[in-house]
Amino acid sequence: MKNTALKKEHYEATTNACKLCTPLGASLAFKGVRGAISLMHGSQGCSTYIRRYLISHFKEPIDIASSNFSEDTAIFGGGANLKKSVANVIRQYKPELVGISTTCLSETIGDDVPMILNGIRHDADGAPLPPIVHVSTPSYSGTHADGYVGAVRALVDALSIRKNHEIEPSMVNIFPGMYSPADLRYLKEILEDFAIPYRMLPDYSETLDGGPWTTYHKIPHGGTSVSEIADMASAQASIEFGYVTRKGTTAAGLLSSRFNIPAYNLGMPAGVRATDRLFDLLSELSGNLIPDRHARERERLLDSYVDGHKYLFGAKAVIYGEEDLVAGMFAFLTEIGITPILCASGGTSGKLAETLESLRPEGYDEPITVLQAADFGQIEDAALGTGADMFVGNSKGYSITRKMGIPLVRVGFPIHDRVGGPRIHHIGYRGCQELFDRVTNALLDVKQEATGVGYSYM
16 A cells, blocks of 8 residues: 655644633623624534623623523524524613624524524514624634624614714714723713813723622623713714724724715824824814823923833833734834834734835834734743843733843733733823833833842932
8 A cells, every 4th residue: 555645734723822712702792882782603612701801801790691691502593592692681681782793603504694684583573672793703713803893794784774864063972992991981071171072982081991780780880871872873974993903894994985974084093193193183173182182292202202211212112912902002102212023923814024014114124023923932932032121012921021120111001910901001102101200110110120229210
């Protein structure tokens, strides 16, 4: 018998992925809708894992329902389970909206979720049902950031309706990236200072960072209402942040094509230059000058750049996380004199390197290593021996920085090993100021500890 060796494709197993499940991002977006409950069509373990991740970061109670797949369901389909779970959720929570995301299992067996939902509506026989919005979120074809963007688009697609072709001439739609609740509150503060009526989607500034309760709420207060999402079809413009590396049509793009609403893509407003673009646009749309307190925040920020430049110039950083966060932090760090020597993401858009090139400041010609669709094993291999002075990213990079003996400046999601993740500012002049101080002090702390005798005066 002739023995023929089989030719095998090169394959590398993922070592600690630099991304999270796609339905996690969708669940986060649904938390920004008032009265909404998130329901995952798949196994109980998926919703438990995602609930645990969100609770660990936000330190808030989070319910995510599940259609609870079993072995039989995986073989014969999950239609009956989904119908039963939707009925249970409506009966127990009385939600204003049900957001359904699909897991790898339900996507793999090919459940036709839109058809199942049509059956639910038909069986209701005219009885009132809350809006049910479905988004396809298989984790094998995306990241948590893709799930977030997809859910926002699905909400707008299902709910935004222009009434009598009326346009509200001063209203603006705001589609933030995966920002912290503190960032969302700050964005709303800026819009109110410009006297701009707005609709923000999602808005989990209160649902995921609220106060103590005297009694338990099945669904936390806050979020964008279904009627407000409907109103988005009547806005004068849409502003989206941080979608510079996404594939497919965003919510703002959908409103532009369907209702001819101008869409402005600003990327993540991190750093002075990026924030200037945001404030200039808001000034143009509102017809108002930049409010004094924000102009003063900008002045203080520039002054701190001068004060801290000598401590930062020439330092080397590794940035990792969602593609948009990496792009935003790249723009910010190059602005303050730090060299990002490695930029990595688990994102799969394939546009990260192109985006970073577009964000290079004039005259900045330092080489950049970019890892796309990367895991933390690859990030560690690439970072060792580079002489990096710090990492900028989420908690999942801590083990590498501990091994290298350098600081980690925690930004983005998830932050599991510190409190305050929901209250970190990343955007605008205020966020830039806080990040600048944190980055500078992280480097000063290393220098201070390494002197042997230490010092107490700069």
